[in-house]
Amino acid sequence: MSAGGPTPAGAPQVGSLNCPGCGASMTVRSFGNAVTIVCESCHSVLDAQDPKLRILQQFHAATSEDPPLIPLGSRGSIRGVLYEVIGFQRRTIEVEGISYSWHEYVLFNPAKGFRYLTEYDGHWNDVSILRALPDVSAGGTTLKYLGETYRHFQTADAATAYVLGEFPWQVRVGEIARVSDFVSPPRVISCEGSDKEVTWSIGEYLAGRDIWKAFKLQGDPPVPNGIYENQPSPMSSNVKGVWTLTAMYLILLLSLAVGVYLMESDEQVFEQTFEFNSSGGGEASFVTDVFQLKGRTSDVELTTNAGVDNDWIYLNYALINQDTGNAYDFGREVSYYHGYDSDGSWSEGKTTNTVTIPSVPAGNYYLRIEPESDPNRGLIRYSVTVKRDVPQASFFGLAVLALLVPAGLVTWRSLNFEHLRWAESDYASPPGGSLLNSVESLADAFKSSGEDE
């Protein structure tokens, strides 16, 4: 018996080693899953698979240059699984001569494996490796994953600029990888490729404060700056909400309108035909018989129908309460002209005119009427009809317009948010570039937020 019994299934332990570069003590947190480990003191990049920790690279950086916001060794729960931060790197891309940097945190759980947190200018993403391949469109401008459409946002060469701790891959400062991002807020799918391997990952936007809570970090997370590629638009959920609310109010308004329409008595209380002799001269004013306006305080609709033919008549009306003497004064003109000219037949005006007097209390009323017209036009025959309690569609029309204002405003602001998002991409606006596209992505947001529920 040479090898002392069955294979021991003992508990793997957190290793402690000394850096061959500077002798500093190093903690190995990933139980042999790390491929490279970077000394926090001297920035030697070491081969974690080599028991002697062969030095692969050394880079020069002050340790204080880029301290991780979540220190190595911190533990926190992401979606119910406990992870420990074991690695940290900064990567940089250059667009039109300007450098942009983001940070990546390597998270580790001894059974569930690796997960990543990325941070750019206060915007965070929870990233994991995809287990299925997305379906990329022929032109490469969109891809589909689990039924969701992602739009290409940016492709850039990312250079590793700073590394610390443990990595499950061969990490080197200065290494460059081509990274393409496809977004469908709040998610982003990224492709990192070489000719040997293509890795797809999916990220979901996280609020900094949720990470601070999960890892019990002191102080406040950095304030996010600008709009990030997969940041959910605060407006797109509002758009849905405001339109839902608007639709509810419209239904309410409609039922109110129907109710009012059914309740309105729309009763004709007076009708009489008069003749006005324009050639007559003298006092033309007269009063009508008394008629009764019943029920609650409501509107009164007065229609004048005049037999004018290339002529006009003006009527000074007063609706007078016989009991109180209260009077509603108003004037109405009825004119109708027509004829032929070089353009054909024409006409102007009409022979009827309707006016609504709002909020007239019940009581006994009569009309005083004083007609006017051009002198010597002979007899003008006209009829006056008075209706009580007439439904007013125009009020509802105004209410509908007023209701649409906030919904329109929020929609516009949401489109504006999308515009700002895409201004940072490889495209000036969403691929395709039109307002229609923004509306489309808005519709997508609608659809996906609908699916969440």
Place this chain on the structure above:
Amino acid sequence: MMQPTANCPNCGAKIAFRWSGSVQTVCDFCKSILIRTDLDLQKVGQVADLPSSSSPIQIGTEGIFGKHSFSVIGRIIYAYDEGNWNEWHFVTNDGTSGWLSDAQLVYAVTFAAGAQNLPRECKVGQQYTWNNQTYIVSTITKAYYRGVEGELPFEYWDKSDVEFVDLMSQTEKFATIDYSDDPPLLFLGETVEFESLKLKNLRTFEGWL
């Protein structure tokens, strides 16, 4: 299930087979690699020190895949650029032999698929269709054989460099072509989440529950 037993031709220890289909096993005591012949066990090699394992899985781990429970009875260890990975050999409760691979805690379950006219050479991005499922070459890995443990469904002990081609799909279906043999072997299965296997008898890790 039969539980055939024999003695190690090297050290005389009792060798119990957990699966009747096992062709090879390793003596728990003297680490001799033993091949089952019609008559007895034959020593063909010796396992050198195994690299320290970081896998939460071990021989004796039990789990569930689809409708079947399975138990882990052996493994092959490979080394590659990114460290080691384990191909855990398991048998299901209906006697099927399968593989649970753990490459840096990324898990996949596969089963040997019959000969399917496999390509001699692959490039990343190439597409192949097996059993009406399209697969795309995602990784080509040059690996070398690092060691074996427990029971295996075939002889596997004199290997050195091997090439593996991993293929993914637009679902979670996953395929591996193993070029260690001629003709190459195809394994079909799917990538799995650790939790979905409901594993028991796992190793524990210091400082972690």
